Amino acid sequence: MSERRELLLKAISETAEGDRSSLKTVYEMTSGKVFATIVRIVRDRERSEDILQEVFVKVWSRAGRFDPAKGSPITWLCTIARNTALNDIRRSDHVVRTPDGALPEITDDEARPADEWLCAMEDSEALARCLEELQDDHRRSIKLAFFDGLTHSQLADRVNVPLGTMKSWIRRGLAGLRSCLGG
Amino acid sequence: MADDALPLDDESFMLAGELALGVLEGDEYAIAQRRLLEERDFASAVEWWQLHLASMAEASGELQPSDDVWRGIEARISSETKGVAGIPRTTDQRSYSRLSLATFATGLGLAAAALALFIATPRTVEVVPTDITTSPSPQLVAQLQDQETGRRLASIVDVPNQRLALNITGLEAEPGQTPELWVIPEGGAPYSLGAIPGSGQFERQLSNEEEDLLRAGVTLAVTFEDDTGVRHEAPTLPILLSGPLDPV
The missing domain is CATH 1.10.10.10 (Winged helix-like DNA-binding domain superfamily/Winged helix DNA-binding domain)
Structure with missing residues (x-):
């Protein structure tokens, strides 16, 4: 297991016990990726920040439900982010009309060192x-x-x-x- | 990642994948959401797909949010924490009407007798007196339980008076969470009936819209949701309890 992933697992576990500084660690380690996941779906930065906030309030209250045996922490976080973003656009009947290319393209980031992977x-x-x-x-x-x-x-x-x-x-x-x- | 064998037919497994991917819409979405609440195997398949597909997020790149986001998160969490420590949280502020069993028996008649029998003998389902079943009944009952966790919910819908009465055991949520009751109409999407207490007895008036939905044959279900003080659009896994609403 990579050092970063181990650190993230520990931070989620401590968040589940009510340690707010650990939630900040989780946020600092993952908010960039979680935010990118939301922005790709919602295509509106301000709205995406509202959803990001909602996601981490959920993480605060649901950290005790995370089961490392079922998947990695980043897949758990991104599942919460995707579901929250999808619910938001379904609720508002939001139709994405931003042209392709306005956001970073999907890339398979295989060149990254293995110890940086959160998944x-x-x-x-x-x-x-x-x-x-x-x-x-x-x-x-x-x-x-x-x-x-x-x-x-x-x-x-x-x-x-x-x-x-x-x-x-x-x-x-x-x-x-x-x-x-x-x- | 856990890869337990999932006892679900191919068509259903693919539908679960489409729901997890987020491509379903209209009736297909409603049907899949309904099955998510009603069928544990289907819910497990959706979770399997969500966890596998989410591995793609590793390739989603990174974007930095503004500093305001973390400040907003801190403010919301502080507000909730204060609620737990002293300031009443939204759940506590809801005016749950707590009834005694005697009130149940008086106000809800035979349905309450069914409920009392259910409470006394939780594994017994046959609670309907024979002479009652032959005439149309204005009351509906759902008895949901999970023997592993000890969670139970007995529900009575008093149709003429548009009243919902619940007897709840073992549904206490973690701070920031609340149990939420759902109705799943036949062929329809789940509809939230709002937050409910974690234990005890609870009664409230039903709106016309809710009363229209609560018919014999529909499914009731309970999930834990974030305690935001508003009803949620869609349920969050796992499903804690589910079962049909039957005529008395």
């Missing part, structure tokens, strides 16, 4: 390998859905394909991931 290396590598095995259209659709928080019809509009085609790509992509990941 379990084996989990990230397994998913990256499985995504690479998918057909291009399937992989691109799943990544767009994940990073930009798009629904079937929004994805179909974005990629300019019929809705049925997009649904089929997502299904086949997920089936490929399931088979590869062993679900």
Whole structure:
């Protein structure tokens, strides 16, 4: 386990016991990544900061529920962030119209030293390998859905394909991931 | 990452993946949300997908938020902490109407008798007197329990009077959290009935909209949610209790 990940696990554990300085450690270690996850979905900096605040208030109250046996701390944090951001845009019927390119592109940051990874290396590598095995259209659709928080019809509009085609790509992509990941 | 075998058919497993990915909309979204509350296997599959897909976040890059965000987080947490220490929290400020069992028996008649029997014998489900089932009943009962945790919730909907009465055991939440009651209409998305106490008896008036939703055959469920003082749009896993609302 990387030193940074070990530190993050400890900070989450202490946050669960009510240590506010540990929550700040969690925030300092992860807010950049969690914020990027939210901004990609919401595409509005001010609103994303409101959601980021909500996410870390949730982390404060839910830290005791984090189970390291189920996944890495950053996947847990990003799951909370994604769900909060997706709920926000569903609630407001917010439609993302910002042109592509206004935000950092999705990159597979494989060149980073292993000890900087907050996610379990084996989990990230397994998913990256499985995504690479998918057909291009399937992989691109799943990544767009994940990073930009798009629904079937929004994805179909974005990629300019019929809705049925997009649904089929997502299904086949997920089936490929399931088979590869062993679900 | 835990990779337990998940006993779910392929179609359902894929639907769980689509819900976790966030691509569902309209009726498909409503159906998947409903199954999330009703079916533990489906909920486990959604969690499996969420945890695996979230590994992608490692590649999402980084953006620095402004310093105001952390100050806002501190302020909100301080406010909640003060609530726990002395200033009443939102949950405490809600005016829960606490009824005695005698009031239950008087005001809610046979349904209360069913509830009392349920409390006395928690593993017993057959609580309906035979002569009552033959005539249309204005009361509905749901008895939810988790034997592993000891959590229980007995619910009575008094349809003519638009009243909801609950008897709750073992649903105390951590600070900052509150149990929240949900109704899942057939074919519909979960709808929050609001925060409820962690234990004891609780009764309140139902709105017309809530009364319309609370029909025989719908599912009631309970989750822990953040105690924000407002009803949530969608439930948070795990589902603590769920079960059908049946006529008395």
